[in-house]
Amino acid sequence: MIDQSLLDEMALTTQEYLLIVRLLGRTPTLVELGLFGALWSEHCGYKNSKPLLKRFPTSAPWVLQGPGENAGVVDIGDGLAIVFKIESHNHPSAVEPYQGAATGVGGIVRDIFTMGARPIASLNSLRFGPLTQARNRYLLGGVVGGIAGYGNCIGVPTVGGEVCFDEAYTNNPLVNAMSVGLIRAEDVITARASGPGNLLLLVGADTGRDGIHGCSGLASRELSDETAEQRPTVQVGNPFLEKCLIEACLELRQSEYVVGMQDLGAAGITSSFVEAASRGGVGVELDIRRVPRREENMTPYEVMLSESQERMLVVVKKGFEDKVKAVFERWDLHSDVVGFVTDDARVRVRDGQEVVADVPVEALMEPPTYVREGVESAVVRERRERDLSQLPLPKDGNAVLLRLLASPTIASKEWVYRQYDHMNMTNTLLAPGAADAAVLRIKGTEKAIALCTDGNGRYGYLDPHRGGAIAVAEAFRNLACVGARPLAITNCLNFGNPEKAEIYFQLSEAIDGMAETCRHFGVPVVSGNVSLYNETRGEAVLPTPVVGALGLLEQAERRTGQGFRREGDLIVILGPLGQELGGSEYLCLEQGEIVGQPPLLDLRLEAGVQECCRQAVVEGLAHSAHDCSEGGLAVALAESCLAGGLGARCEVPAEGRWDGQLFGESQSRILLSLAAADLPRLTEIAERLDVPLRLLGQVGGGRLVIDPWIDLPLSELDDAWRHAIPRLLAGSQGS
Numbered sequence: 204m205i206d207q208s209l210l211d212e213m214a215l216t217t218q219e220y221l222l223i224v225r226l227l228g229r230t231p232t233l234v235e236l237g238l239f240g241a242l243w244s245e246h247c248g249y250k251n252s253k254p255l256l257k258r259f260p261t262s263a264p265w266v267l268q269g270p271g272e273n274a275g276v277v278d279i280g281d282g283l284a285i286v287f288k289i290e291s292h293n294h295p296s297a298v299e300p301y302q303g304a305a306t307g308v309g310g311i312v313r314d315i316f317t318m319g320a321r322p323i324a325s326l327n328s329l330r331f332g333p334l335t336q337a338r339n340r341y342l343l344g345g346v347v348g349g350i351a352g353y354g355n356c357i358g359v360p361t362v363g364g365e366v367c368f369d370e371a372y373t374n375n376p377l378v379n380a381m382s383v384g385l386i387r388a389e390d391v392i393t394a395r396a397s398g399p400g401n402l403l404l405l406v407g408a409d410t411g412r413d414g415i416h417g418c419s420g421l422a423s424r425e426l427s428d429e430t431a432e433q434r435p436t437v438q439v440g441n442p443f444l445e446k447c448l449i450e451a452c453l454e455l456r457q458s459e460y461v462v463g464m465q466d467l468g469a470a471g472i473t474s475s476f477v478e479a480a481s482r483g484g485v486g487v488e489l490d491i492r493r494v495p496r497r498e499e500n501m502t503p504y505e506v507m508l509s510e511s512q513e514r515m516l517v518v519v520k521k522g523f524e525d526k527v528k529a530v531f532e533r534w535d536l537h538s539d540v541v542g543f544v545t546d547d548a549r550v551r552v553r554d555g556q557e558v559v560a561d562v563p564v565e566a567l568m569e570p571p572t573y574v575r576e577g578v579e580s581a582v583v584r585e586r587r588e589r590d591l592s593q594l595p596l597p598k599d600g601n602a603v604l605l606r607l608l609a610s611p612t613i614a615s616k617e618w619v620y621r622q623y624d625h626m627n628m629t630n631t632l633l634a635p636g637a638a639d640a641a642v643l644r645i646k647g648t649e650k651a652i653a654l655c656t657d658g659n660g661r662y663g664y665l666d667p668h669r670g671g672a673i674a675v676a677e678a679f680r681n682l683a684c685v686g687a688r689p690l691a692i693t694n695c696l697n698f699g700n701p702e703k704a705e706i707y708f709q710l711s712e713a714i715d716g717m718a719e720t721c722r723h724f725g726v727p728v729v730s731g732n733v734s735l736y737n738e739t740r741g742e743a744v745l746p747t748p749v750v751g752a753l754g755l756l757e758q759a760e761r762r763t764g765q766g767f768r769r770e771g772d773l774i775v776i777l778g779p780l781g782q783e784l785g786g787s788e789y790l791c792l793e794q795g796e797i798v799g800q801p802p803l804l805d806l807r808l809e810a811g812v813q814e815c816c817r818q819a820v821v822e823g824l825a826h827s828a829h830d831c832s833e834g835g836l837a838v839a840l841a842e843s844c845l846a847g848g849l850g851a852r853c854e855v856p857a858e859g860r861w862d863g864q865l866f867g868e869s870q871s872r873i874l875l876s877l878a879a880a881d882l883p884r885l886t887e888i889a890e891r892l893d894v895p896l897r898l899l900g901q902v903g904g905g906r907l908v909i910d911p912w913i914d915l916p917l918s919e920l921d922d923a924w925r926h927a928i929p930r931l932l933a934g935s936q937g938s
């Protein structure tokens with residue numbers, strides 16, 4: 204019997220159920236209702252976000268595949284292409300951090316090799332509550348362990364990312380995983396079922412009860428006090444099996460027997476089979492009795508909705524199934540023919556002779572969409588308009604800088620990335636901690652790609668439009684700092700419950716800001732993921748759009764890191780000195796709340812600063828490049844000193860609030876170091892691009908001096924910065 208509790212379990216409203224009845228002309232079976240519940244969930248169907256996502260620019264001459272497939276594909280020349288995407292595994296990681304994060308990595312990697320690409324890099328973007336709380340320490344340890352355990356086992360290097368901390372993420376951490384693959388452009392495989400009579404082959408792990416209602420019951424609803432009871436909806440990963448799947452599927456990429464491939468991710472068999480049929484404009488019929496299971500007495504409903512990991516759908520030309528199965532057997536992988544392609548555009552599910560579901564593909568793939576009225580929060584408006592001019596100035600600049608360097612959001616993430624193997628495949632040219640973006644060589648060419656993830660929930664909270672715009676701009680700025688030109692982005696939109704007017708406002712405004720910045724730079728969005736309902740007991744996370752950016756360096760040898768490298772080099776800043784404090788890490792530390800106007804973003808200036816930096820790197824003028832972000836100018840100088848092991852002596856003019864000049868987070872600023880003989884050429888480039896350039900000081904010695912406010916030895920800076928996170932973790936044991 205279908206009642207409200209069952210609809211709640213499937214995240215369907217009463218109105219949606221009545222629509223299903225009208226579409227079918229009858230009462231749906233339990234299995235059919237399960238199919239609708241999964242595919243109409245926000246996680247799979249994007250019913251609250253699809254109209255908004257259409258605002259993104261998605262095309263460019265170098266885009267081979269935009270949104271709509273498992274991942275985006277971008278041409279990088281020489282007959283090669285990059286396949287990449289980012290996705291969330293937030294709620295599973297809140298429930299079971301190790302497996303939630305591990306299967307997040309496994310799922311996004313499958314999206315890459317499903318397209319026929321070899322995975323060559325992983326990145327992540329992580330957010331947690333303060334490490335002073337035991338649960339947040341547990342979540343951090345579990346998530347990082349899961350990412351490391353899975354990524355290291357499959358042999359894919361984890362080369363970059365970000366880790367931030369704020370009270371708003373205490374009950375709902377954000378775990379966004381990005382994967383990147385390399386392929387010959389002509390070898391891209393689509394996830395389409397075609398050719399009536401062709402066979403549907405299910406490959407990999409046996410099916411169990413793990414993950415049932417993962418997309419509808421866990422990912423598309425707020426977390427609750429019963430979170431611990433949701434552990435069965437978190438999948439369990441097997442990276443060694445995934446490694447075999449990678450190699451077998453890449454081997455089959457070269458064959459003529461495979462029509463298409465699709466991984467089994469959210470909603471398992473349901474989403475993979477239906478999405479493949481929809482993309483190909485065909486139908487599918489399957490007999491779930493043929494699905495191998497690792498648990499007894501599983502119902503058809505459970506088999507269709509299980510999200511057991513390391514499973515793939517392969518569409519095989521009829522008559523060639525034995526050849527395909529032989530490849531999988533060589534890799535010790537089990538495979539079974541469970542159905543076939545039809546020409547009637549329906550999804551027909553049999554349990555032996557009994558038909559348990561018979562539904563039009565179109566009905567499943569076109570959920571109702573909702574365009575809502577967004578309203579800005581009055582509380583947020585009041586915080587944004589707070590007058591910061593009367594804040595007392597700090598008494599000791601040295602103490603402020605040390606506190607900022609010890610803030611977990613700014614402090615060294617060495618404790619995190621040392622658990623990841625970033626040198627697998629030996630392509631990594633700029634490793635974690637060395638630069639603002641990771642750089643990987645493309646073997647057989649002179650090229651390299653640059654990769655980074657970026658986002659700032661505090662800016663998004665105060666002004667979601669500006670926060671979205673800055674997330675994109677900062678990602679591009681980080682690419683510019685290593686000498687790369689941005690090609691495309693993927694994004695993960697982490698927000699609360701979109702059914703609330705204030706959250707919908709945040710989502711809509713953030714997308715507008717991101718889209719505006721992408722259009723200004725001529726850079727498309729080629730893939731991504733929406734993660735909504737990130738709330739616990741009605742409290743939402745900060746609106747956190749995360750950007751995963753891809754850039755290209757034509758000459759891999761023309762790259763630079765963030766560390767000062769040569770005694771006597773000059774230090775200059777591209778862009779304004781600025782002194783905007785709103786939403787800054789400094790203000791949060793000093794005031795304990797997120798207030799003020801977030802930094803302004805001048806897109807024309809931003810583009811000029813980035814181009815100036817990129818030219819300086821490509822021409823070999825810049826010995827280091829580092830953007831000013833969290834913590835402002837003083838932190839950026841300290842980080843460049845620590846990364847290179849060299850001190851610096853600088854002078855900042857006394858204009859306005861000195862704490863704003865040192866710790867404010869004004870945008871469009873990049874620190875460069877260069878030889879004195881090259882300053883005239885850099886000045887020429889900056890003037891041509893109408894970019895402000897100011898000489899700050901010189902590299903050298905063993906101290907950081909910012910006259911007249913900062914004077915500290917590198918050893919003291921290093922101690923505060925490098926050991927902050929280990930101290931927080933070790934000092935709280937037993938609490």
